[in-house]
Structures are given as structure tokens and as C-alpha cells.
Amino acid sequence: MIDLAFVWALLIAFAVFAYVVLDGFDLGIGILFPWIDSGRERDMAMNSVAPVWDGNETWLVLGGGGLLAVFPLAYAIIMTALYAPVIAMLLGLILRGVAFEFRFKSENNKAVWDAAFFAGSLTAALSQGIMLGALVQGIAVENRAYAGGWFDWLTPFSVMTAIALVIGYALLGACWMIMKTEGELREDAFAFARKLAVGLLIAIGVVSLWTPFLEAQYFVRWLSWPSILFVAPVPILTLIAAWRLIASLAAGREREPFLATLALFLLCYIGLAINLYPTIVPPSVSIWDAAAPESSLVFLLVGALVLVPMILAYTAYAYWVFRGKVDPDGGYH
Amino acid sequence: MDFTALDLARFQFAFTISAHIIFPAFTIGLASYLAVLEGLWLATGRAIYMSVFRYWIRIFAVVFGMGVVSGLVMSYQFGTNWSVFSDKAGAVIGPLMGYEVLTAFFLEAGFLGVMLFGLNRVGPRLHFMATLMVAIGTLFSAFWILSVNSWMQTPAGHAINDAGQFVPVDWWAIVFNPSFPYRLVHMVLAAYLTTAFVVGAVGAWHLLSDRRDAPARLMMSMALWMATLVAPLQILAGDLHGLNTLEHQPMKIAAMEGHYETRRGAPLILFGWPDNAAETTHYALEIPKAGSLILTHKADGEVKGLKAFPKQDWPNTPLVFWSFRVMVGIGFAMLGLGLWSLLVRWRGDLADVRSLQWGSVLMGPSGFVAVLAGWITTEAGRQPYTVYGLLRTADSVSPIALPAVATSLVAFIVVYFLVFGAGTYYILRLMSRPPDAPVEDLDRDEPIRAAGVTPGPAQHIVEADAPEHRGG
Numbered sequence: 001m002i003d004l005a006f007v008w009a010l011l012i013a014f015a016v017f018a019y020v021v022l023d024g025f026d027l028g029i030g031i032l033f034p035w036i037d038s039g040r041e042r043d044m045a046m047n048s049v050a051p052v053w054d055g056n057e058t059w060l061v062l063g064g065g066g067l068l069a070v071f072p073l074a075y076a077i078i079m080t081a082l083y084a085p086v087i088a089m090l091l092g093l094i095l096r097g098v099a100f101e102f103r104f105k106s107e108n109n110k111a112v113w114d115a116a117f118f119a120g121s122l123t124a125a126l127s128q129g130i131m132l133g134a135l136v137q138g139i140a141v142e143n144r145a146y147a148g149g150w151f152d153w154l155t156p157f158s159v160m161t162a163i164a165l166v167i168g169y170a171l172l173g174a175c176w177m178i179m180k181t182e183g184e185l186r187e188d189a190f191a192f193a194r195k196l197a198v199g200l201l202i203a204i205g206v207v208s209l210w211t212p213f214l215e216a217q218y219f220v221r222w223l224s225w226p227s228i229l230f231v232a233p234v235p236i237l238t239l240i241a242a243w244r245l246i247a248s249l250a251a252g253r254e255r256e257p258f259l260a261t262l263a264l265f266l267l268c269y270i271g272l273a274i275n276l277y278p279t280i281v282p283p284s285v286s287i288w289d290a291a292a293p294e295s296s297l298v299f300l301l302v303g304a305l306v307l308v309p310m311i312l313a314y315t316a317y318a319y320w321v322f323r324g325k326v327d328p329d330g331g332y333h
Numbered sequence: 334m335d336f337t338a339l340d341l342a343r344f345q346f347a348f349t350i351s352a353h354i355i356f357p358a359f360t361i362g363l364a365s366y367l368a369v370l371e372g373l374w375l376a377t378g379r380a381i382y383m384s385v386f387r388y389w390i391r392i393f394a395v396v397f398g399m400g401v402v403s404g405l406v407m408s409y410q411f412g413t414n415w416s417v418f419s420d421k422a423g424a425v426i427g428p429l430m431g432y433e434v435l436t437a438f439f440l441e442a443g444f445l446g447v448m449l450f451g452l453n454r455v456g457p458r459l460h461f462m463a464t465l466m467v468a469i470g471t472l473f474s475a476f477w478i479l480s481v482n483s484w485m486q487t488p489a490g491h492a493i494n495d496a497g498q499f500v501p502v503d504w505w506a507i508v509f510n511p512s513f514p515y516r517l518v519h520m521v522l523a524a525y526l527t528t529a530f531v532v533g534a535v536g537a538w539h540l541l542s543d544r545r546d547a548p549a550r551l552m553m554s555m556a557l558w559m560a561t562l563v564a565p566l567q568i569l570a571g572d573l574h575g576l577n578t579l580e581h582q583p584m585k586i587a588a589m590e591g592h593y594e595t596r597r598g599a600p601l602i603l604f605g606w607p608d609n610a611a612e613t614t615h616y617a618l619e620i621p622k623a624g625s626l627i628l629t630h631k632a633d634g635e636v637k638g639l640k641a642f643p644k645q646d647w648p649n650t651p652l653v654f655w656s657f658r659v660m661v662g663i664g665f666a667m668l669g670l671g672l673w674s675l676l677v678r679w680r681g682d683l684a685d686v687r688s689l690q691w692g693s694v695l696m697g698p699s700g701f702v703a704v705l706a707g708w709i710t711t712e713a714g715r716q717p718y719t720v721y722g723l724l725r726t727a728d729s730v731s732p733i734a735l736p737a738v739a740t741s742l743v744a745f746i747v748v749y750f751l752v753f754g755a756g757t758y759y760i761l762r763l764m765s766r767p768p769d770a771p772v773e774d775l776d777r778d779e780p781i782r783a784a785g786v787t788p789g790p791a792q793h794i795v796e797a798d799a800p801e802h803r804g805g
Contacts, residue, residue: 051446054401058442062434064408069431072423072498079412079419080731086413087741090406091748097402098752101395105759144420144496145732292424293494295501300428307435314443321447321454 004301005291008070009280011304015066017269019059020128021172021262026053028173030096030121031166032192033114041185042114048180048326050100055315057093069300073144074280074290080146081139082131082153089127095120122166129165133158136275137214138283157210164203168265171196175258182325193257194249200261201242204268208235211275215283218275231274238267339730341738342414345745347712349406351705352749356400358704361475361521362528363393364468366555371461380771384548388768389532392760394449399756401442406745414738418719418729425491425499425507426481433477441470475521483513486711486721487581499720511581515574516711522567523707526667527700529559534697537690539767544684548768553683553693561671568664572627578711579628582721584642585714588653590624591617592638599624599636604658607650612640614654648716656709663703670696 026049036042049056067075079086099117103110134153141147174196177189212219221227241263248256278286291297367390374382408430411419419427447455447463455463490506491499501507536552543549579586591607591614592599601623605614625634639647670692677686715721719729 051450054398054445055439055442057401057405058434058438061405061408061438062431064412065427065430065434068408068411068419068423069427072420072427075412075423075427076416076420076731079409080416080733083413083731083733083737083741086409087744090409091744093405094402094748094752097405098398098756101398102755102759105395105763145416150734150737292427293498293500295504296424296428299501299504300431303432303435307439311435311439311443315439318443318446321451 004294004297005070005287006278007301008066008291008297009278009287011301011308012063012066012070013269013273015059015062017266019056019063020269021265022056022059023053024169024265025049025172025176026056027096027121027125028169028171029177030099030117030173031125031170032173032177033118033121035192036185036188038111038114041188044181044185044326045177046100046103046117048177051322052318053097053100055318057097060093066300070292070297071280071287071290072292074285076144077139077141077146077281077285078135081148082134083150085127085130085134085153089124089131092120092123092125092127096124121169125166125169126162129162130154130158132165132272133161135282136161136211136272139281141281141284157214160203160210161207164200164207167196167199167203168261171200171261172258172265175261179254179258180326190249190252197245197249197257197261200264201245204238204264208271215275217279217283221274231271234267234271234274238264238271241267336735336739338733338735338738339727341735341742342730342733343726345414345738345742346410348742348749349403349410349745351708352753353400353403353407354704354708355701356396356403357471357474358524358527358701359396359531360393360400361471361524362526363389363396363532364464364471365525366528366532367393368461368464368468371457371464375457375461381548381551384769384771385551388548388552390449392763395756395760395763397441397445399753403749403753412731413741414731414733415719415729416731418724421498421724421729422485422720423498425501426484428501429477429481429484429508433474433481437470437474437477440473441467444470472521475524476517479517479520480508480510480513483516484510485719486516486715487512488720488723493723499723512574512577515570515577519567519570519574519707522563522570523700523704525559526563526567527704529556529563530667530693530696530700531698532556533560533693534695535764537693538764540684541687541690541694543767546767548771550684552768553690557671557674557683557693560667561675564664564668564671568668571661571664576628582714583637584639584646585648585653585711586628587637587639587642588648588650588714589657589710590628590636591650591654592624592636593640594638595635595641596638597625597635598622598633599628599638601627605654607654609639609644609647609650646717648714653710653714656706656713659706660703660710663699663706666696666699667703 029045029049033042033045036045064075067078095116097120099113099120103113103117106113130153133155137155137157139146139148140152171193174189174193178186178193181189212222222231241260245257245260245264248260276282278288280287280290367386370382370386370389373379374386411423444463444466447460448467451463452460484507487510488499489510490501490503492502494500532552533556536549536554536556539546539549540553575586575589578589587593588607590599591602591605593607593612593614598621600617600619600621602614603618603620605617607614622632625636626632628634628636639650670689673689673692674683677683677689683689717726718724719726
């Protein structure tokens with residue numbers, strides 16, 4: 001008998017991770033925008049993601065829509081509990097999304113849409129970081145509904161995770177620009193990445209040391225025998241990825257910093273899963289409590305198994321069409 | 334007047350979905366139009382099609398972007414403001430929306446980049462395929478989301494469990510619920526008509542200043558053929574949809590018609606002011622027997638009035654009654670313009686008749702008004718339920734406090750007016766520029782693939798020659 005709730009937890013986790021890393025570099029470029037020279041450099045930075053950002057953001061729609069479909073109870077509780085950060089994220093994503101088109105359509109107000117691109121990206125990233133922290137620290141639930149206050153999401157821990165995620169996205173964005181651009185912008189991106197890498201490693205350290213003390217379950221998973229044996233590879237691999245990130249940035253390599261940052265994101269994500277599993281709304285709602293009836297899980301799973309590989313294939317094609325460096329003299333510059 | 338959190342949550346949903354529907358109503362039609370133009374360009378090699386294609390794809394890019402970001406809000410608002418509804422109905426409507434994401438959103442987003450920026454990178458044939466995929470994606474999206482909406486209007490194929498949740502039993506019955514086929518056809522035709530009237534207005538506007546503008550003439554001609562052929566089909570589809578509503582939601586029809594009393598040989602109330610408190614329609618201007626004739630196809634057929642239903646279940650009758658009349662009135666005006674254009678074509682040339690051109694310009698935004706009015710009719714007519722007859726709106730709302738909804742509502746209103754106001758301004762400015770004269774015809778023996786020359790992603794194919802893009 002297949003545990004459908006578990007399969008769906010994996011798929012939703014995959015969609016959320018795909019969103020985090022794909023839109024992560026788009027948002028990171030937005031976060032770095034004020035520090036990128038206005039004019040040609042900013043055009044290049046934005047054009048390095050213009051053909052793909054919409055597809056990247058679609059993973060967020062899948063995460064939200066998928067949660068509603070297969071874990072409706074978790075969707076209902078989480079969206080209510082995180083009301084303010086969810087709304088802030090949506091408004092941020094609106095500003096960020098329209099800036100792609102509006103900034104090129106505007107004659108006199110380009111600076112306004114540059115500012116919207118930055119503010120929207122930063123707001124979205126901060127909100128997502130807050131949501132992450134608020135979820136990990138636990139959500140009060142009674143009678144199938146959110147039972148906490150309106151500002152439960154705002155704590156020192158969630159502020160810390162928000163800062164960590166902003167730094168992480170900015171680093172992904174910087175590493176993306178290292179891969180996709182040339183000249184002055186690439187040099188600037190290296191400079192950003194070197195600082196951000198240090199910042200991210202510190203942030204990961206702080207969050208990792210803080211988390212086990214939030215819930216007894218987290219502490220047991222990480223710091224009790226023999227559990228510690230099974231989870232030990234995560235911190236060890238994190239150290240290796242951190243070393244490769246620093247070393248490749250120092251050596252001026254173009255692809256490895258991005259890959260090393262992706263590895264750091266993946267390892268943190270696995271660490272998160274080790275904390276939470278099998279809860280979906282910690283500390284009280286498990287994936288089985290929240291799962292939709294079997295008929296819903298099966299119906300959508302059939303489609304997902306056929307369609308997700310197709311989506312991955314044509315998404316890869318779209319990236320392949322726009323492979324290589326952004327041509328600084330291409331288009332309308 | 335005191336508002337409750339429920340009122341504001343409802344207003345927020347109405348506001349955000351009304352702002353959203355404007356964009357898909359336009360992009361569904363425009364994506365298909367672009368696919369037709371590019372197909373004609375490939376088939377005939379005539380540069381004029383590419384000229385019109387380039388003109389509209391710029392506008393498409395802006396509208397599509399606004400549709401994406403306003404749509405994202407919808408997919409999260411079910412949870413923020415309607416969490417009880419999400420918990421109860423999520424197992425039924427969630428998978429349908431999941432299919433919308435998997436079959437439509439990814440398809441559109443995946444190929445949009447190639448469609449907007451990739452002509453020189455992939456060549457015309459693959460580019461045409463990308464355009465087709467985007468157009469098909471918009472139609473898939475309409476399919477699933479209208480299935481969701483229709484299920485809320487005419488629920489079928491489910492059971493209800495102990496926790497009060499809707500549990501899917503028969504997916505076929507859920508997806509193809511009784512009102513879905515009618516609603517889907519009605520909405521897709523509406524999107525096509527909306528686009529046709531915008532394209533026709535822009536073509537007519539430029540013909541008014543230059544009657545030899547060939548691309549503008551092509552736009553106007555194609556758009557008016559669409560109006561001539563599709564407006565009558567739409568009126569027919571609307572009538573069938575109405576009969577379907579009569580069968581499944583007779584109370585809604587009573588509100589649309591302003592009937593309070595159940596009668597044989599009911600009149601058709603053309604205009605009037607329905608008053609739920611007084612349980613009558615004031616100042617009614619009526620055509621005797623016509624109501625029964627239209628709804629039952631018999632002069633003395635029985636038509637149910639609102640009083641046949643419990644009063645606490647009545648919708649906001651004046652709103653439903655008037656929005657319905659706005660939609661129908663515009664539908665017939667569209668038909669009229671289409672017939673007028675036939676007459677003009679028969680006698681001479683569209684480019685010569687300024688009154689028709691002014692008529693087309695005036696009718697440009699009519700599709701949007703009709704779409705909004707139609708949705709208000711059907712959605713306000715569904716009240717006071719979210720899932721018709723089964724789950725009341727008051728029992729669907731999140732346990733949210735008034736200040737939280739009020740704050741987010743104000744934030745949405747401010748941001749939407751600024752952002753979509755700016756977007757509308759940019760679109761109008763793009764529309765105010767005449768289309769470029771056609772350059773050279775496509776040489777079909779040699780596909781345009783610029784070997785060795787790889788313009789960066791920066792190159793909006795459509796904007797390579799757009800002056801406002803230079804010197805970025």
C-alpha cells in the first residue's frame with residue numbers, strides 16, 4: 001500500500017524547493033538592484049532572468065494550489081496564521097513582476113520601476129523568510145483552525161530566518177549574474193557574492209544552533225544518540241559546500257559558486273525536513289491529519305506523474321534556448 | 334454603516350477577482366489572435382501579418398504580466414480569507430486548480446519567454462509552436478478554472494463527510510458538472526469578443542488618421558469579421574446558459590428577471606427597480622408573456638418568482654438584475670456593430686466609413702464591461718452561498734479580525750490602482766502608436782535563423798525596433 005500523503009509531501013516539498021531556488025535568483029537580483037550600476041548593467045541583470053522569471057514563479061502557484069488540493073487543512077491553517085506576511089509577499093511579487101515589463105515601457109519613470117523591482121523583491125523575500133521562521137517555531141491550532149494571535153509570526157527567530165533568506169537569495173542572484181553576464185557587472189557580482197557568502201554562512205550557523213531549542217522534537221532529532229549518527233551527514237556536507245563556495249569565489253570560477261549555493265540551500269532544506277517530518281503544521285498537524293481524501297490524492301497524482309516530467313523537459317528547453325551569457329549589445333541597448 | 338470582517342473579505346475577493354479577470358479575458362483572445370497571425374504569416378509569407386503580430390505582442394507582454402501577478406493573489410486568497418471554505422471544499426476544487434497549474438500555467442510560462450524573446454534564437458517554425466503553446470495554455474486555464482467555478486454553482490459528484498468536507502466521489506461528474514459546458518463556451522467566446530473589439534478599436538483609431546494604413550485596416554477587418562460571426566453565437570450560447578441556470582438555479586433566474594411572484598404567462602421586465610424589502614419590482618416596464626416565452630418557450634409557461642424560495646436565501650436582486658441587463662445590452666450592441674460592418678463591406682470599404690470607425694472606437698472597451706457585468710450576474714446570483722445550496726458564504730470565511738482584512742483590503746486597492754493604472758497607461762500609449770509599415774515578405778525557402786548571430790535574451794523580438802527601448 002502506497003502512503004499517498006507521504007508521496008504528496010515529497011512532491012509539494014519538491015515544488016517549494018524548486019520555487020525557492022528558481023525564484024530565489026530572480027528575487028536576489030532584485031534585492032541587489034540598488035547596488036548595480038543603473039543603465040546598461042541593470043538592463044543586463046534584469047534581462048538575464050526576463051525570459052524565465054514567470055516560469056520560476058509558477059512553482060509558487062503550484063506550491064499554494066497543490067497544498068490546497070492535497071493538504072487543504074494545512075493550507076487553511078497556514079494561510080490564516082501567516083495572513084500578514086502572505087499578503088505582503090503577494091503585494092511584493094506584484095511590484096516585482098510588473099517591473100519587468102513596465103521599466104522598459106516607461107520613458108521618464110524608469111527609476112520608479114527600478115525602485116519597485118527592488119522593494120517588491122525585498123518584501124517578497126523577507127515575507128517568505130518570516131513565513132519559514134513562523135512555521136518552524138510552531139503554529140497554534142484548535143478545532144481545525146488557527147488559534148493564535150495576529151502577530152505570532154513576528155518573533156526574533158522569524159526575523160532571523162527572514163534575514164538569512166534575504167542574504168541567501170541575494171547570493172543566488174549574485175552567483176547567477178556571475179554565470180550569465182560579462183564585464184563590469186560580472187566583477188561587481190563577484191564582489192557581492194564574496195561578502196554575501198560570508199553573511200550566509202554566519203546566518204546558517206545562527207539558525208542551525210537556534211532551531212533545536214524551539215521544539216523538543218527538533219532537539220531530539222539533532223542532538224540525541226543515535227539519531228545524531230543519521231543526521232550527521234547534513235552538517236558535514238554543509239561544511240564541504242561552504243568550503244567549495246568560498247574557494248570557488250576566491251578562484252574566480254563562474255559556475256561552481258552557483259552550484260555550491262544550490263547545495264547549501266538543498267542541505268538547509270533537508271535539515272528543515274528532518275526537523276518537521278511528519279508534521280506539516282508544527283507542532284500538532286501531521287501530513288496524514290491534513291491530507292485530502294484518497295480520491296483527491298490519486299486524481300491529481302496521476303496528472304502530476306505525467307505532467308511534471310513534461311514540465312521539467314520544456315522548462316529545461318526554455319533555459320537551453322537562452323543559454324550562455326547575456327549579450328550586452330543584443331537588443332535595444 | 335458597519336462592515337463586518339465577512340463583508341470586507343467579500344469585497345476584497347470581488348475587487349481582486351474583478352481586477353484579475355480583465356487580463357485573462359484579454360490574453361485568452363489575444364493569444365489565439367497572435368497564433369492566427371503568425372500562422373497566416375508562415376502560410377502566406379505576407380509581411381503585413383508579422384507587422385500586426387509585432388504590434389500586438391508588445392501589448393500582450395504587458396497584459397500577460399499583469400494577469401500573472403493578479404492571478405497569484407487569487408490562488409492564495411482562498412486560504413487567507415476563506416480558510417473554512419478551503420478546508421471544506423479544497424479536496425474537490427484544489428485538484429482542479431492543481432491541474433490548471435500543471436497543464437496551463439507552466440505551459441504558458443514555459444513558452445512565453447521563447448514567444449517574447451526567442452524568434453531569432455529558435456527560428457519561425459519553433460517560434461510559432463511556442464506561440465501555439467501559449468495560446469493553448471490560456472484555453473486549458475479557462476477550462477479548469479471555469480470547471481471550479483461551475484462546480485461551486487452547480488455542485489455534483491461529491492459526498493459530504495463527518496467533518497463537513499466535500500469528498501470527491503466521481504471526478505468526471507465534478508469536472509463536467511451541469512453548468513460547466515455552457516459557462517466555458519460563454520466565457521471563451523466572451524474573451525474572443527473582448528479581444529476583437531479592442532483590436533477593432535485600435536485598427537479603427539489608426540484608420541481615422543490614415544485611411545491607407547494597411548495593418549490597421551487588417552486589424553479592423555479581422556476584428557469585425559469576428560464580431561459579425563461570434564456575437565450571434567454568443568447570444569445563442571448565453572440563451573442556452575440561461576436555460577441551464579433556470580434548470581439548476583431557478584432562484585438566480587428569478588433575480589435576473591426581477592420576478593417576485595410565480596406566474597404563468599410571466600412578462601419580460603425590460604427595466605425596473607427590484608426591491609427585496611418590498612418584494613416587488615418598482616417602475617417595471619414589461620412585455621406581456623415574453624418572460625415565459627423566452628424561459629419556457631411557451632406563452633403560458635410557469636416562471637418561478639423569488640417568493641417561491643426562502644427569503645434568507647435571496648441574492649442582491651437589483652445588482653443581479655442590472656448587471657445582467659448591462660451584459661445583454663452590450664451583447665446586442667456588439668451584434669449591431671457586426672451587422673453594420675457587413676453592410677459597409679457590401680457597399681464599399683471599411684477604410685472609407687468614418688462613422689463605423691468611430692463606432693468601433695467607442696465599442697473598444699465594451700467587452701470588458703460585458704465580462705465584468707456577466708460575472709457579477711452569475712457570482713452575486715450565487716449568493717448567499719459559496720457552494721450553491723450547500724455551504725453558505727458566512728460559514729466559509731476565515732476566523733479573521735476586521736482590522737486584518739481592512740488593512741489588506743486598503744493595501745490591495747492602493748497597489749492595484751497604482752500598478753494596474755500605470756499598466757493601463759502604458760498599454761494605451763502602445764496602442765496610440767500606429768503599426769509599423771510591413772517590411773519585407775518572408776522568404777519561405779530560407780527559414781530566418783540567424784546563424785552565428787545570437788541576439789541576447791534582451792531582445793524582445795517585438796521591440797528590436799521600438800524607439801522607447803533604446804538607450805536603456
